[in-house]
Amino acid sequence: MTPAARIAAAIEVLEDIETRRRPAAEALKDWGLSHRFAGSKDRSAIASLVYDALRVRASAAWIMGEDTPRAIMLGALKRGRGMETQAIAALCGAGPHAPPELTEAERQRLDADDLTGAPDHVQGDYPEWLAEAFEAAFGDQAVAEGRALAERAPVDLRANLLKTSRDKALATLAHLNAQATALSPWGLRIAVGADGRGPALSAEPAYAKGQVEVQDEASQLAALIAGAKPGWQVLDLCAGAGGKSLALAAMMENKGQVFATDSDGRRLMPIYDRLERAGARNVQVRAPKAGKMDLADLEERCDLVFVDAPCTGTGTWRRNPDAKWRTRPGALEQRQKQQDEVLQQAARYVKAGGRLVYVTCSVLREENEARIAAFLENSDGFLPLDAAHVARGVGIEALADHASPHGAGLRLSPASAGTDGFYIAVMLRV
Structure with a gap:
């Protein structure tokens, strides 16, 4: 043609x-x-x-x-x-x-x-019905943030520390001009071509052998910020295809246990092949049975409960531009209800002194800071950790620059961090 x-x-x-x-x-x-x-x-x-x-x-x-x-x-x-x-x-x-x-x-x-x-929503290329929400989230940077979300996304990879190091992965993928990511110590970034296409990773031995996994830098940082340690008991409550479960398993050096589950068993199906390829041996997949998750044995036993909550996905528009025009106000309302429910569910599994980490790939305050504020108001025994404390804990001081101005947690976005739009909040059960 x-x-x-x-x-x-x-x-x-x-x-x-x-x-x-x-x-x-x-x-x-x-x-x-x-x-x-x-x-x-x-x-x-x-x-x-x-x-x-x-x-x-x-x-x-x-x-x-x-x-x-x-x-x-x-x-x-x-x-x-x-x-x-x-x-x-x-x-x-x-x-x-x-x-x-x-x-x-x-x-x-x-x-x-x-x-x-x-108007701003035209200049920033986001839906008119989200104009007020974007202004609330970004203030006078709403147009710049919208434009950044309208750009093409690079291909981000995570070096699987169970099999290699980032330096070795960079050397292995030098022919693709892979570069180290700015914030994640595990990340590699490959620019897309003029046609918008990334490399054919399925043909790369490093990918086939599980030395690298496709994962946006912000998603990598969410796992890193969670702070999982070897020997911990970890519940990944909305595991989906397992990207963050794999990252958590690598952080834990295959010691301890990651329980990966999801309310929709179909979303879990890719995790089995990914676990085998990555060499992650401390992940136990708990698929729902008859639509129900059997996690009673984990109540108040987990050092970390990780919640990658269902959301509108506004932070991933670079990768899925179709979604920003198909999402409707009713979807936002539905997601907020689901987020409140999953936070209340997750709280049951956190032991005293344990962590509850809430993550979305959304840039909207309604799905992020507002949900954490509502959870803290209605739940006894949880305290949010401030961004500076979290940044020091993972050894990346620059993360403190991404503290949310709207409440607890950190915000990452294409304009501010060069990543997908993500929100990460860490809470301690006292």
Whole structure:
């Protein structure tokens, strides 16, 4: 396919997403199945165009004066990819499979690339219904934070200390230009290519042998901040695919026990292969039975209970730009209820002197500081640890700079830390 034909295909996919109100991944898959002539490189390029358009959907539509799939795609080529108007014009009308030629009005709008008078949510490319929440979370930095969340994310890896060191992993992956992460002592970062794609890690021996795991730097820091020690009894209550369970097991040097569970047993399925590949021998997976988790034997016995709470995922928009336009206010309300419930559940398993660590990949105060404040108000015997104390405890003084200005816990974001958006709060049971 020509570059022009790929742009036309991306507009077609955007039309499908808009018309049928469904996830981008589903629309892209269906497009590929109905256009068998398109090779893997074509499909990848079209997906990159679609996701780049979704990243800057609001500002692209603003500069074009309308929010049609064509306008969003054209505006994204300008705002997201930095293409000159003449280059965009050369692709439009370039053959039978290209988008129609630019109109004079479209040329003028692309030339102007003007956000004058645009509200903050347009300039920052986040949904209008979240404008108040972003202002509450970030103040006068809301636009900058939104723009950072609209950028492409790098590929972050965690060196598995059960099998290697970060220095060795960096040497092994030098051909991918892997660099050490700024905050996590375990992290490696690989920049994505101009097409938005990362390396094919499944073809890398270091990955196949379990020497490295895919994990955003903020997620690594959440595990590090939890402070698990060899010999501890640890409960990972919302373990999902097990990324943080693996990190905790490595911190514990395979000594003690990590109990990994999740209310949805389907989310746990990938953990078994990952545990074997990583060489983590101190993780016991407790899948729910008949929809119920049997954890009665762990009540008031755990040194650490780790809660990676269900959330809106606003902090991961760099990796999933489709989600920011599909999430609705009702989802935020539902998540807050779930977060309150899981915190109350988690508290039962923390022993005296133990830790309860609450983590989300959200940037919203409603899911973060507000939930911890509500928990502390309604639960006796828990005290939050301040950011400076936590930073000293893990030997990363710079983490203290990320103390939340809104209450207990730490905040990480693409603009402030170069990571996904994460919130981490550590509480001690006294």
